[in-house]
Amino acid sequence: MELEKDVESYLKREIKKRGGQSFKWTSTIRGVPDQIVCLPNGDTIFVELKKADGKTRKIQDKVIKDLRDLKQAVFVCHSRTEVSALVQNLEMIGCFEHA
Numbered sequence: 001m002e003l004e005k006d007v008e009s010y011l012k013r014e015i016k017k018r019g020g021q022s023f024k025w026t027s028t029i030r031g032v033p034d035q036i037v038c039l040p041n042g043d044t045i046f047v048e049l050k051k052a053d054g055k056t057r058k059i060q061d062k063v064i065k066d067l068r069d070l071k072q073a074v075f076v077c078h079s080r081t082e083v084s085a086l087v088q089n090l091e092m093i094g095c096f097e098h099a
Contacts, residue, residue: 002079004051008034010080011047014087015039018096022047031059033067033074039090042099045073047086052078 008024012035015022019040025032033046046067048060056064056076067074077083090096 001052004049004054007051007077007080007083008049011035011037011049011077011083014083018087018091019098020096029063031057031061031063033060033064039095040098041095043073043095045075045090048074048076050076050078054078 012022015037020038022035022037025034025036025046033048035047035049037045037047039045048056048064050056064074064076075086077086
């Protein structure tokens with residue numbers, strides 16, 4: 001089983017390979033997603049990472065909902081496969097093209 005830290009490292013590598021940056025989000029506010037991902041086209045997304053059988057906590061669900069209510073893109077990934085699918089979707093919509 002993949003550990004959360006391994007999924008996180010994979011996300012950071014895949015985003016960086018394509019010209020973006022992924023930053024660990026540390027905050028005094030509980031429940032914020034793990035990573036703030038800045039993409040070359042100027043978009044920013046938020047990514048919560050979990051191990052394969054991991055579940056988001058209630059406070060994380062609330063923060064994710066609050067961010068989505070503000071029209072922010074928030075994703076939850078449980079594996080490298082899910083990170084790969086996210087990156088592929090971001091590529092398809094042009095997020096790795098420079099603005």
